[in-house]
Amino acid sequence: MSSRARGGRWLGPALVAPAFAYIALLVGLPALLSLFLSVSDARVGSDEIRFVGLANFAEAVRTPSFRAALAHSFLFTLASQLLVIAGATLLALSLKEAFRGRGLVRFLVLLPWVAPISLGAIGWKWLLDSIYSVFNWALAAAHLVDPMNPPMWLGEPRLAMLSVVLVHTWRTLPFATVVLLAGLTSIPRDIPEAAAVDGGGFWRTHFTITLPMIRPILLVALLFGVVFTFTDMTAVYILTRGGPADATQVLPSLAFFTGILGGDLSGGAAISLFLLPLLLAGAIVLLRIARRTEVT
Amino acid sequence: MAIVATRALTKRFGAGENAVDGVDIETRDGEFLVLLGPSGSGKTTVLRMIAGLEDPTSGEILIGGRVVNDLTPRERRIAMVFQSYALYPHLTVYENIAFPLKAQGVPKSAHDGKVGWAAGKFGIVHLLARKPRELSGGERQRVALARALVREPQVFLLDEPLSNLDAKLRASAREELQKFQREIGTTAVYVTHDQVEAMALGDRVVIMDKGRVRQVGTPAEVYDDPADTFVATFLGSPPMNLLERDGVVLGFRPEHVRNGAGGSDDARFRFRCELTEYLGSEQLAFGTLEGWEGREVVWRFPSWEPAPPEGSVQEVRVEKTRLRFFDAASGRRRPAAPLP
Numbered sequence: 001m002s003s004r005a006r007g008g009r010w011l012g013p014a015l016v017a018p019a020f021a022y023i024a025l026l027v028g029l030p031a032l033l034s035l036f037l038s039v040s041d042a043r044v045g046s047d048e049i050r051f052v053g054l055a056n057f058a059e060a061v062r063t064p065s066f067r068a069a070l071a072h073s074f075l076f077t078l079a080s081q082l083l084v085i086a087g088a089t090l091l092a093l094s095l096k097e098a099f100r101g102r103g104l105v106r107f108l109v110l111l112p113w114v115a116p117i118s119l120g121a122i123g124w125k126w127l128l129d130s131i132y133s134v135f136n137w138a139l140a141a142a143h144l145v146d147p148m149n150p151p152m153w154l155g156e157p158r159l160a161m162l163s164v165v166l167v168h169t170w171r172t173l174p175f176a177t178v179v180l181l182a183g184l185t186s187i188p189r190d191i192p193e194a195a196a197v198d199g200g201g202f203w204r205t206h207f208t209i210t211l212p213m214i215r216p217i218l219l220v221a222l223l224f225g226v227v228f229t230f231t232d233m234t235a236v237y238i239l240t241r242g243g244p245a246d247a248t249q250v251l252p253s254l255a256f257f258t259g260i261l262g263g264d265l266s267g268g269a270a271i272s273l274f275l276l277p278l279l280l281a282g283a284i285v286l287l288r289i290a291r292r293t294e295v296t
Numbered sequence: 297m298a299i300v301a302t303r304a305l306t307k308r309f310g311a312g313e314n315a316v317d318g319v320d321i322e323t324r325d326g327e328f329l330v331l332l333g334p335s336g337s338g339k340t341t342v343l344r345m346i347a348g349l350e351d352p353t354s355g356e357i358l359i360g361g362r363v364v365n366d367l368t369p370r371e372r373r374i375a376m377v378f379q380s381y382a383l384y385p386h387l388t389v390y391e392n393i394a395f396p397l398k399a400q401g402v403p404k405s406a407h408d409g410k411v412g413w414a415a416g417k418f419g420i421v422h423l424l425a426r427k428p429r430e431l432s433g434g435e436r437q438r439v440a441l442a443r444a445l446v447r448e449p450q451v452f453l454l455d456e457p458l459s460n461l462d463a464k465l466r467a468s469a470r471e472e473l474q475k476f477q478r479e480i481g482t483t484a485v486y487v488t489h490d491q492v493e494a495m496a497l498g499d500r501v502v503i504m505d506k507g508r509v510r511q512v513g514t515p516a517e518v519y520d521d522p523a524d525t526f527v528a529t530f531l532g533s534p535p536m537n538l539l540e541r542d543g544v545v546l547g548f549r550p551e552h553v554r555n556g557a558g559g560s561d562d563a564r565f566r567f568r569c570e571l572t573e574y575l576g577s578e579q580l581a582f583g584t585l586e587g588w589e590g591r592e593v594v595w596r597f598p599s600w601e602p603a604p605p606e607g608s609v610q611e612v613r614v615e616k617t618r619l620r621f622f623d624a625a626s627g628r629r630r631p632a633a634p635l636p
Contacts, residue, residue, distance in 0.1 A: 188380065188382070190378045190379075190380050190382035191382050191384065191385075193347075193349050193369075193376075193378070193382065194376070194378055194382035194383075194384075195384075195395070195399075196348075196349065196368070196369045196370060197347055197348075197349070197369045197370075197374065197375065197376045197453075198370075198375075198395055198396040198399055198443070198447070199369075199370040199396055199399035199400045199447070200370070200395070200399040201370065201399070204398070204399055208387075208395070208398075209384055212386045213384075213385065213386055
């Protein structure tokens with residue numbers, strides 16, 4: 001065997017090992033632990049652990065707050081990802097064109113993604129504050145709202161949900177934009193030009209040529225967005241803590257409040273794992289579609 | 297059918313030199329006009345400006361007598377075949393050919409007939425259900441041509457459509473393209489850097505260099521009567537022999553060199569042979585002419601004639617009517633003169 005082949009036998013595993021260790025220790029182990037907790041009756045402060053089967057899941061489904069959080073999770077994910085895909089497509093299409101100041105605009109679009117989310121969300125918390133909201137100040141100055149009775153962005157159930165959806169959209173838009181921009185720039189310049197010469201207007205070219213060509217990458221962006229949104233609680237936690245009266249409670253935040261703050265480790269684990277089978281199935285389906293629609 | 301014309305067409309990218317510099321060309325109705333030049337000569341940029349894919353810095357483009365500078369590609373009613381063919385990879389051949397019909401709002405009931413007609417012209421009816429990635433280079437090129445034809449445009453623009461084919465296929469594709477254009481009779485502007493393609497296809501050839509038009513004429517005119525030394529050396533392989541003395545450049549084609557002393561209608565030289573090459577159908581001899589040293593001269597003759605021995609000196613002649621004269625400073629043609 002040549003020395004090159006010998007090197008090849010160990011080099012590959014050696015290079016993959018750190019990533020493998022990282023995933024096994026920081027993702028795999030906690031996942032297994034929560035799987036174990038979800039079928040036990042573990043509680044903070046008790047050293048007795050018994051196997052209870054699916055009792056925690058059954059218990060969770062019975063509680064109204066869980067069912068509300070489940071519905072909110074779907075609403076939160078669908079609404080924000082629809083906005084993200086539409087917004088990212090628009091942004092990517094416009095940022096693909098050359099114009100003066102494009103570099104600056106690209107930088108600004110990326111900023112919410114690069115800046116620490118806690119900073120951004122705290123900024124939003126002040127922008128949407130019940131007393132100091134700059135939006136309300138502007139709306140009142142424009143005589144669009146009553147300055148004595150302004151909208152409570154984080155205090156009224158519908159407005160609170162709208163607020164967390166918009167802030168989460170603001171946060172995940174840059175990633176989707178960058179992914180789509182990469183997809184758009186990978187289309188050879190000749191193709192949209194041929195469509196223009198063939199008589200295709202903007203919308204026809206977009207929907208029959210561009211969009212199908214970037215569909216695989218669009219689906220990957222959507223998959224990331226959906227999985228990330230279903231499992232993320234940052235915007236909810238910082239802005240509303242699930243309130244008012246659980247109106248913005250989503251599964252991850254409910255799991256956190258139940259398991260960590262409430263001390264019901266097994267109940268929290270069951271809630272957080274509830275969507276795992278659904279998300280796995282969704283991921284597999286989306287990746288299949290992406291592979292089938294691969295165009296080049 | 298329509299006439300395409302450009303008036304003082306100029307394009308500058310950024311702050312550099314003009315990529316296209318005051319180009320005036322005008323096709324005749326139904327003509328096959330070839331833009332020929334080395335890479336960077338601006339020929340593709342001219343074509344892209346005619347298509348509306350590039351905005352001119354100044355100058356006018358006319359199609360059918362109408363200034364189209366401000367029209368979108370879609371409004372110009374042209375069809376273009378790209379060097380890469382630019383087929384839509386996710387659509388079948390049928391959908392590719394039908395796209396211009398859809399885009400123009402042709403009723404769906406008419407699609408089958410028109411797609412079938414265009415596909416039939418290029419013999420690709422059996423490929424209609426395939427995707428472009430399942431086609432060979434030659435088949436893709438036919439699909440691109442069928443897609444261009446299907447909308448019956450006023451003008452065809454072709455950007456090096458044969459350059460991605462292998463040499464054998466290229467010759468047959470060239471022949472088909474010529475037959476097709478004769479049959480359809482639509483004005484075509486064709487860009488290439490391949491002089492054989494240009495000579496074979498063009499009713500007239502526009503020779504471009506560094507963004508400017510050097511000469512416009514039939515293939516025979518530009519080959520036999522080049523307007524300047526650039527055209528003289530760009531066309532022909534090997535190119536025209538050029539010899540300089542006293543501010544005058546004397547030119548003649550390698551195939552116009554003949555063996556023997558000749559008569560009063562001939563210019564006589566003594567050729568010192570340095571190297572010969574046997575190329576199958578012809579032979580080349582490389583050397584110098586006595587009294588004109590400094591520039592290499594190529595002599596082309598049929599392969600059945602005996603080649604001069606390397607190192608020998610031969611009496612050769614060129615008919616005086618075959619001699620071309622150029623000004624050494626400007627490179628432009630000048631009237632015939634006694635041999636300097």
